[in-house]
Amino acid sequence: MEWVKSGRRGRWLTAGAASAVLLGLAGCGGGDDWKEPKQGQALVLLSTDGDAAYNGFGDTPLGLAVGRDNQVYGMFVDLVTVGKDHKLKTLRHHINGLYGLVALPDGSLVAGSGGQIVRLNANGQQSAVLAGAEGTGRKEGQPAPSSVPAKGYHFADKQPIPFAVRADDSVLITDEDVIWSLKGGTLTRLYQIPAASSQGRIRVAPSQLAGGTHTVYLALQQTLGSIRAIGPDGTSRPIALPRSIAGVTGDPSALHVAWITGDGADGLYVNAFGKSKSYVLHLAGGKAEVIVEGADDKSDKPDPACKPGHLVEAKKLPCPMPYALAYSASSGSLVMAGSAPYVLRIPVK
Template identity: 25%
Template sequence: MTLLSLLLTGCSQGHGSKHGSGPGIPEPGVGKIAAFKLHDLSSKYDLDKGVGDSLGGHVTSGRSGNVYVVNGDADSIQVLRVSPKGAVSRTATLGGLKRVYGMTVLPTGEVMLGSAGQLYKLDLHGKVSSVRSSHVFQHPNPIGVRPDGSVIVTDGDGIWSVNGAEAVHLYVEHDASSDAAGAVDASGTAYVNVAGKGFAELLVLSPGKKAEKVKVSGELPGSNGSISGLSPVSFAAASSGGVYAVATSHRDHAGYVVHVQGANGTVMAKAAFGKQRACRTGKPYPALDNPCSMPWFVVQSGNRVLAMGRASAELPPLPALVLRADKK
């Protein structure tokens, strides 16, 4: 059996019935944050498992506001779709892949996935096909798409731009990790934590310009700390420009949702990191002063920013958090 035939296992059910209309995703007001349980969105598909491992799971979203979740730790990897209203459905089962290193949504609504040595495309009908490329990747991680249609991919030898079958090496980083967190904003600028130095040396690659490492400025609320001292663990493109990130501080054991554009950072939310806390679902809290724990992944869906998932599948699930993407 070919790899492609294995990939198509279960794809005939790619548009299966939706389950768990449930309470949906909250919509807190400006400056507020609200918690909700991913399990309440679907009793059939385990979203907590899908976002329960920072290495095995991945989260991304498209222009339509649909959020895609991949459970890379399962025997048969499933790609799940969550609509802006919280309806959950299975998009595909990737029976031929052992691990997904990253994914991004193309302007067409198709999903680009990276696995060992290969890029794959998941179409709107749940069919998966391999993407031919002039470069042989190791562990490709697609992090976003530029306006010209080129997909930005991080790999063990740096950062690549893939357009059709052509792959162009944008940035060489011998210490780069294939799991390097990053995202590409609407202008095509890529933000990547390429060497693990966080916001002290965040790599910024704008189209047609030389790559630069920037120190992200901005103050942390309620302390004398700086955003430049934070370590980002996940990124998502911000529709208003720049990117969102979940970033952590070892000094105060806190996690932050930060908006970064260029070298400027703004804290949008703060919560404890790494601990299970008494956080009531459905109740709005001040975004900068709440009893919730900060999840691992960040993603934008319409006018909301969602944070969800844990750093390890061995830890109990956390409530997901939601806040407004704008300030009005």
């Protein structure tokens, strides 16, 4: 089977991919032989070879989340899930304007849809509107209110996107230049990006935001050294970053940031890359640790070890490094997907 990669962080394609190949998930190194990864290992959870898997996790996913019991959700063309049986299930074909994906403790999901924030049930169907109303919203750059009833508010962005849920069940949302917290039917403004920080329209992607217990992290300039921590009082400051990180070549502050996500407390995980290597770093309390390391892949063929059900070394990753990153505090694991032919699950606690 021939693999072709388009660009450094581009899409992986297969020649002659057939959907019958896709779900060798219960076989192909899997089935009853699947073993749970330990810290320091990554489980190749899924190959995205085949239409169904690619439609859920291909290119840069519009949503990626880990729910209870390591249930993994991906959203690209379709909304899909991979459960304990390691089999892929399509919950919703053609997501039709859904953006962002957050898994709640009760097993439901939250997504952005048509200017609103909506709840999806376990089958991926909309069950409630949590925030947002139809109509003309806040104009670009206009100051947002400090708090407002959620269901009557007109978001500035036609695509408000949830990006995290905190331990108190509040959902964090990005709405162009504003970061909101949604809880108990109320939207509370956590931060509004100053207009002076950008030369044009500000629209923050969920890949640039991570939620902590008391902190929100913003990677507006997309380098490690430019990530800012936003406190409960709405003030922002540069994150504390060591001058060197064991296992990282060169100045860590110059690494390019692909994706960030919270660690369930007040730290964050960062998917970052330099000239020759890619890393997943854990940053907390001014310290940094390499969780995953992979060399830039220059081959058109993946390593034969990267098959569903196989365990590989996280710090000597033979598989192409996926792009998007999600963390589940309940399972203590990271999931990586997008712009690579695999979905990986990595325990970190």
